[in-house]
Amino acid sequence: MxxxxxxxxxxxxxxxxxxxxxxxxxERGYAVLINYCTNKEAAESVLEAVYExxxxxxxxxxxxxxxxxxxxxxxxxxxxxPDAALEVLVNNAGLRRDRLMALxxxxxxxxxxxxxxGGFFYVTRQVLPRMIRKRxxxxxxxxxxxxxxxxxxxxxxxxxxxxxxxxxxxxxxxVAIKNIAVNAIAPGxxxxxxxxxxxxxxxxMQIPMRRFGEPEEVAALTAFLSSRECSYLTGQVISINGxxxx
Numbered sequence: 666m667x668x669x670x671x672x673x674x675x676x677x678x679x680x681x682x683x684x685x686x687x688x689x690x691x692e693r694g695y696a697v698l699i700n701y702c703t704n705k706e707a708a709e710s711v712l713e714a715v716y717e718x719x720x721x722x723x724x725x726x727x728x729x730x731x732x733x734x735x736x737x738x739x740x741x742x743x744x745x746x747p748d749a750a751l752e753v754l755v756n757n758a759g760l761r762r763d764r765l766m767a768l769x770x771x772x773x774x775x776x777x778x779x780x781x782x783g784g785f786f787y788v789t790r791q792v793l794p795r796m797i798r799k800r801x802x803x804x805x806x807x808x809x810x811x812x813x814x815x816x817x818x819x820x821x822x823x824x825x826x827x828x829x830x831x832x833x834x835x836x837x838x839x840v841a842i843k844n845i846a847v848n849a850i851a852p853g854x855x856x857x858x859x860x861x862x863x864x865x866x867x868x869x870m871q872i873p874m875r876r877f878g879e880p881e882e883v884a885a886l887t888a889f890l891s892s893r894e895c896s897y898l899t900g901q902v903i904s905i906n907g908x909x910x911x
Contacts (some may be wrong), residue, residue: 670721672751673891674698674739676729676788677758679708681857682807685880686755687711689888691720695753698725698742702758729758729784730776739791750799753891754792756785756829757807761860766820774821781825785832793840802845803891806833807883810853810906826851830902837900846899848890852883853906873908 673690677683678699687697688711697715699722701708708724715722727738743751760780762773785806796802811819812826830849837847854860854868854877865877886905889895904910 670696670749671753672696672698672746672749673753673755674700674725674751674788674792675755675757676700676784677702679704679711682852682855682880682883683755683757684711684714685884686757686887687722688714688718688720689881689884690753690755690891691715691718691722693888693892695891696721696723698723698751700725700727700729700758702726702728729788730760730779732783732787735784735787735791739788743791743795749795750801751792751795752799752801753803753805754789754796755805755807755887755891756788758784759807759809759826761819761822763818763822765818769821777821778825778828781822782828782832785829789836793845796845797840797843800843802840802843803895804836804845804847805887805890806830806847806849807887808833808849808851808902810851810904810910813851813902813904814910833902834900841899846890846895848895848899849902850883850886850890851902851904851906852878853904853909854878855880855883871909872906876907878905878907 673695675687678687679701691697712722727734806829808829809826811823812830815823833849856877
């Protein structure tokens with residue numbers, strides 16, 4: 666009998682950490698749902714890379730901060746695939762807008778919170794019932810070093826990532842009995858477009874390993890947390906930062 670296709674949804678899958686995670690999960694046999702918001706060209710590049718490596722993938726467009734878009738896209742996909750095993754969710758999509766607290770405007774605050782916290786809520790709420798019915802799932806939330814220690818100029822970003830850390834720990838306790846593991850990864854400086862405006866030469870001397878991390882290093886950790894081998898690990902926040910903050 667043919668083995669059923671296993672699916673993994675990666676939000677913000679078109680670039681940086683998300684791209685690396687999509688490729689890593691595809692290598693491990695998952696058909697990857699590559700979510701993107703506006704950059705279709707980048708998403709199609711990931712799709713092509715998965716195909717070239719012999720994997721399966723499809724694009725799923727929505728803005729994680731828009732509840733109606735998330736609901737329409739994911740519920741539509743689930744309805745079209747009623748028996749699909751959507752085993753893995755990686756909440757990777759995020760938004761960073763550095764500004765001192767005294768200068769943050771309400772619209773900017775709302776956008777960061779809606780993307781980073783609302784996105785976690787809207788997407789996870791859609792996927793979780795299927796995992797509960799199947800009595801299996803792996804949810805990995807990509808948070809940040811800023812959500813653990815805070816960072817000047819990132820009050821809204823730090824607040825949003827700290828919120829998802831708390832949600833990770835709470836949700837893990839809710840669904841552990843259903844064989845669903847919920848964990849978070851807190852990267853430090855990872856060489857992606859999101860931090861292209863940050864000088865590596867200036868900051869790397871703060872890092873014991875004396876370098877920024879690579880998206881593939883985060884993806885490798887994500888792959889383990891998404892696997893069946895991650896069977897007794899849940900509710901944890903795992904830092905991957907070159908020893909910058911321990």
